[in-house]
Amino acid sequence: MFEISERLKKIPPYLFVEIDKKKKKLLEKGEDVIDFGVGDPDMPTPSNIIEAMKKAVENPKFHRYPFGKGTKEFRKAISDFYKKNYDVKIDPDEEICVLIGSKEGISHFPLCFINPGDVSLVPEPGYPVYSIGTLIAGGESYFLPLKEENDFLPDLGKIPDEIVRKAKILYLNYPNNPTGSFANKDFLKDVINFCKKNKIILAYDAAYSEIYFEEKPVNIFSIEGAKEVTIEFNSLSKTYNMTGWRIGWACGNSFLISSLAKIKENIDSGTFEAIQFAGIEALTGSQDSVAKMREIYKKRRDLFADGIKKLGFEFSLPKGTFYFWVKIKENSIKFVDFLLENGKIVATPGVGFGPSGEGYVRFSLTINESKIKEAIERMKKIWAK
Ligand SMILES: Cc1ncc(COP(=O)(O)O)c(C=O)c1O
Incomplete structure (x- = not known):
């Protein structure tokens, strides 16, 4: 029917x-x-976070629509987390938007910048949401193979010029699902230069940033000039075993952040503030x-x-x-x-x-x-x- x-x-x-x-x-x-x-x-989920949630859920001030880019306190905790863990500066007022899990932001982001006929550059093998989000926005994906002989990094030099001209967003994800590989600093410098030169947004998925073994992954904002072109997606899901709670964030370039916030304003009404309160405990409590x-x-x-x-x-x-x-x-x-x-x-x-x-x-x-x-x-x- x-x-x-x-x-x-x-x-x-x-x-x-x-x-x-x-x-x-x-x-x-x-x-x-x-x-x-x-x-x-x-x-x-660690017990200190559950205890914070128990307290928060009883507080009527958290029972109303959350709205906006997230609570000031949680955005401050996110900003402090970047300073402490990566010595990177993120402005809590202009450069952070709280999400209902990073998947929510990753899937909605193309709605802000993709018109029919536009292209997203998408690594494969990879998380399917980059290409599906692009498709829902009416765009097309150009896939970048990740080969073991290239340490599972895409070869940007192999992308045809006409594709580069149509490309609006480049997705990258390191530490990488599914390969478990990392991106090194030199590669990330090349990525930022490529994005700046071709006016392409870098959507950097760092959902696994805290699950590392021998060495810490490079934070994208430690690369000079990254903030001119980059939005990073991150989450409490994997770091604090909170996949069911649905809380994450986007951070980086303020224009990219405010654009995502505008789309979100018209789709959802934000993340339950009690969960944001528990998120503060996650990021600022014992690690x-x-x-x-x-x-x-x-x-x-x-x-x-x-x-x-x-x-x-x-x-x-x-x-x-x-x-x-x-x-x-x-x-x-x-x-x-x-x-x-x-x-x-x-x-x-x-x-x-x-x-x-x-x-x-x-x-x-x-x-x-x-x-x-x-x-x-x-x-x-x-x-x-
Ligand atoms: C690479 C990658 N990015 C993002 C996500 C989304 O995580 P969440 O929406 O729980 O923050 C996942 C989940 O499996 C993932 O594997």
């Missing part, structure tokens, strides 16, 4: 329907499925839980790396995030299907993140060490057959 819009028709179908169905069937049968599929922290989280993910990474290395798999050791990107020799959908059928192990086929993801599988290390060990044992049995 109803016809969906052309825009909705263009949104590609969910790739993993069959795998999901099989997983559900196994779960219904009561099978012990080990799930490396979802990128959602398995640990609870012991964050240090502990890094230790836990590092242990899991090393355990998994050791196990799959012994099984003969190749990989670049992730420098951050909780993802593990493993090279395989066969088709990634078939591989994942085989793993589920024979080992009752769920992983995500690399091709789901873009064509350059073919030949890889993503394991999300959001399960505990004993389950990781059990998964390695199951894989040993499969490949010993």
Whole structure:
């Protein structure tokens, strides 16, 4: 009876329907499925943040529409976080907009700058929201392959001139989902020069900025001139195990921030202020839980790396995030299907993140060490057959 819009028709179908169905069937049968599929922290939100939320939710002043770019106090906490962690200056009044999770901002941002026919430069494999947000805004994505031989960095020099002329936004995400790779300073300097020269906005997704192991990732605003062209998206989701709370922020160039705030004013009414209050505790309270989280993910990474290395798999050791990107020799959908059928192990086929993801599988290390060990044992049995 109803016809969906052309825009909705263009949104590609969910790739993993069959795998999901099989997983559900196994779960219904009561099978012990080990799930490396979802990128959602398995640990609870730290208790100091929960306590702050309990207090805040009782306060009637937080029960009304939040509106605007977020509370002054939370924006100040975000600004202090950048100063303390990265020695970077962000003006809390002009250069921050609080979001309902970074996904909300990333998906709405193209509505501010993309007209039909405009192009977003989108890395692949990558988080699908960059291209879907562009599509919803009526634009098109030009995909930039991330290759292992190039440390999973895009080669900007290979983008054809006519595409560069049409491009309005360049998306980048480091620490990177799904590869676990980082961007170095020299590369980021080139990116900023490229964006300035071609009048392209850099939308920098730093959702995993605090999940790092050997070295801290470079903050984009520590690159000279970055603020002229950059909006960064970040979030409390992964750093504080708060994916369900829906709170994040955009920061950077004040014109980009006010444009996003204007679109948001007409779509949502902001982030529940009690959650923003708890967010202040997250950013300014004890950071012991964050240090502990890094230790836990590092242990899991090393355990998994050791196990799959012994099984003969190749990989670049992730420098951050909780993802593990493993090279395989066969088709990634078939591989994942085989793993589920024979080992009752769920992983995500690399091709789901873009064509350059073919030949890889993503394991999300959001399960505990004993389950990781059990998964390695199951894989040993499969490949010993
Ligand atoms: C690369 C990347 N960016 C952004 C997000 C969105 O996170 P949130 O909306 O919870 O802040 C995710 C979530 O998985 C992600 O993987």
